[in-house]
Amino acid sequence: MPRPPLLIDSPANPRFKSWESLLEGKGIRKAGQFLLAGLKTVPEALTRWPDRFQAILVPRLEWIEGWPLPDSIQPVQLAPELFRVLDVSGTNYPLLLGTVPSMPVADLKQPPRGLEVVCALGDPANLGALLRSAAGFGAGAVVLLEESANPFHPKCLRAAANAVFSLEIRRGPRWSGLAGAAGPLVALDAGGEDLSRFDWPHDVRVVLGEEGQGVPPDLAAHRLTIPMTEAVESLNATVAASVALYAWYLRA
């Protein structure tokens, strides 16, 4: 039987204030919760991963009338102006409140199994699009270095199209902690071997440099470069990584 709805009208309500903090990485880390938005992602997540969510937030209960909500998910009616604050992407559609799963610490001394992506993308939308590509091209795990954006940031979740829920995401060290990581270790960087001619192993760790900075020069990794014209110096970091994952996926 569905639970009776909770009504929240005041911006001073402690729960609302806690949810408002989920719009930034810091608040997500502190509260261990996240907000999921999206006309496709919300119904899909409710169907496929219902256990990950505790509440569904709406400005009008009619929005979720007839939705087959499990008992574990609390319906919450927010005053419209409060709902709009949380609906940062302007989806005008129910929001899901979820718990950030515990992300295991990556053991980089162990060799990779399958394709493992290591990155520190600071822009949450770029990170989200990369997670989507990683899921699409069959990455076994994604290791996020400490400098990375939070994968449960609203902009990342939006760009990831629910890839965060099916991917194995692990917490990595800082850039400096990558030294000594087990190989095969491949880095996308300028001046390396032609990526299109690389003989990809099944098990490989792909390290993606930071936008505008590349990979630390002292990292002991096999450098690969995407062949292209000289019209631009480099590609967008997420695009470059996705091209590499595509090449791995197609490996003979």
Next chain:
Amino acid sequence: MPRPPLLIDSPANPRFKSWESLLEGKGIRKAGQFLLAGLKTVPEALTRWPDRFQAILVPRLEWIEGWPLPDSIQPVQLAPELFRVLDVSGTNYPLLLGTVPSMPVADLKQPPRGLEVVCALGDPANLGALLRSAAGFGAGAVVLLEESANPFHPKCLRAAANAVFSLEIRRGPRWSGLAGAAGPLVALDAGGEDLSRFDWPHDVRVVLGEEGQGVPPDLAAHRLTIPMTEAVESLNATVAASVALYAWYLRA
């Protein structure tokens, strides 16, 4: 000899107000000007395309002391709080004021020459990253449908890494006006032929569907699909397009 600097202190100054309008596509269209920001892009653009710019904006003239500015570029010192309004990306670096070039109307009755990308990306950052890929993989032209974001939007310029200045950008019709476009016409869409096995012609028009909507079903184009797992329904539109451009660039 460098021109004497112009000093602007008031938010009511008509020039400042006009420049402030350049933070949105509508203002750029109306004024026919744009603002370029970026630690790499600004010096590169000044060196390679100086004729495209009329002014350089700074909060302190020391920032551009010793810069070899052509006489045609007016130095402008803005009050720091006015500069910050225009420096939306927070680069804390000189901004360039440029003139939007006249973008010719695409004649889609003519067959393409080389690779031509047709798209209507509404997100300026996604469009910028796509333009960067188009330049990197040697596209001869990019046709922006009417529904597209403005290529001179600050977020697009920032993501494009100066690709807008080397690419041939043409104005296209609305989606409905694509009917009857000359081929070879290829569309990235679900349920098409495996893109990795496609025999790419040298001259080809690649149509990129809209995020979440795909290509209009009645468009007479050869459908190509990027092979991937079923973990996600699709890739980010810019990522998908970039993978296709990479495949074209590598064609045998």
